Amino acid sequence: MRVAALGDLHCREQSTGAFEPLFARICADSDVLLLCGDLTDRGTEAEARVLAREIALGCRVPVIAVLGNHDHEADAGDGVRRALVEAGVRVLDGEACEVGGVGFAGTKGFAGGFGNRVLEPWGEDSLKCMVRETMGEALKLEGALAKLHAVERRVAVLHYAPIRETVEGEPLEIYPFLGCSRLAPPLDAFRVAACFHGHAHYGTPKGKTGQGTAVYNCAYPLLLRTSPERPWHVVEV
Ligand SMILES: [Fe+2]
Numbered sequence: 132m133r134v135a136a137l138g139d140l141h142c143r144e145q146s147t148g149a150f151e152p153l154f155a156r157i158c159a160d161s162d163v164l165l166l167c168g169d170l171t172d173r174g175t176e177a178e179a180r181v182l183a184r185e186i187a188l189g190c191r192v193p194v195i196a197v198l199g200n201h202d203h204e205a206d207a208g209d210g211v212r213r214a215l216v217e218a219g220v221r222v223l224d225g226e227a228c229e230v231g232g233v234g235f236a237g238t239k240g241f242a243g244g245f246g247n248r249v250l251e252p253w254g255e256d257s258l259k260c261m262v263r264e265t266m267g268e269a270l271k272l273e274g275a276l277a278k279l280h281a282v283e284r285r286v287a288v289l290h291y292a293p294i295r296e297t298v299e300g301e302p303l304e305i306y307p308f309l310g311c312s313r314l315a316p317p318l319d320a321f322r323v324a325a326c327f328h329g330h331a332h333y334g335t336p337k338g339k340t341g342q343g344t345a346v347y348n349c350a351y352p353l354l355l356r357t358s359p360e361r362p363w364h365v366v367e368v
């Protein structure tokens with residue numbers, strides 16, 4: 132199966148017509164399309180409806196998505212999700228689905244930093260809350276992957292990065308806000324064939340976890356710079 136992945140489209144109300152040709156090109160070359168969050172720019176349902184129409188017109192393959200931080204900006208994540216679901220998109224939030232014998236597990240993920248500098252739940256309650264949120268997202272990812280135990284090939288979809296390598300290129304000061312290595316152990320434990328994320332617009336297109344699991348940064352602004360002739364990832368799974 133040819134899995135295409137792209138994130139951070141940041142669709143606006145004025146974006147009508149901007150994505151349909153892109154989706155048509157992607158679908159000509161793939162069997163499934165993953166959208167890795169920041170689908171909208173301000174997180175409004177109106178923006179999501181514009182994107183939903185582009186997807187309905189341009190996509191001829193199943194579309195699977197997770198939401199990003201921008202999709203929550205207007206506190207209308209449910210509306211964003213509803214607009215996409217009505218266009219046939221499978222929006223995963225700690226859930227899993229199967230397409231053509233391949234299992235897809237998705238969740239947004241969250242921030243917290245990487246490696247031995249990862250944010251710890253210590254001190255103020257607000258900081259502990261932040262770490263709890265990330266741990267919760269890691270558990271959602273693990274739970275979704277566990278539901279796919281009988282599936283031979285598994286793919287993970289995130290918005291935030293699970294490894295440091297694919298955020299490299301961003302300012303060092305914001306690494307902790309771009310992802311968290313607490314998201315990586317489930318990827319290795321369930322031996323996913325590939326993990327796709329977005330969010331780091333100035334990161335690095337490809338990396339791997341300490342145990343060798345392939346990780347792809349699918350942020351559209353990044354891929355427009357690094358591979359302008361084909362600004363999306365396609366991975367054979
Ligand atoms: Fe983004």
Ligand SMILES: [Fe+2]
Nearest residue numbers: 169199200330
């Ligand atoms: Fe983001």
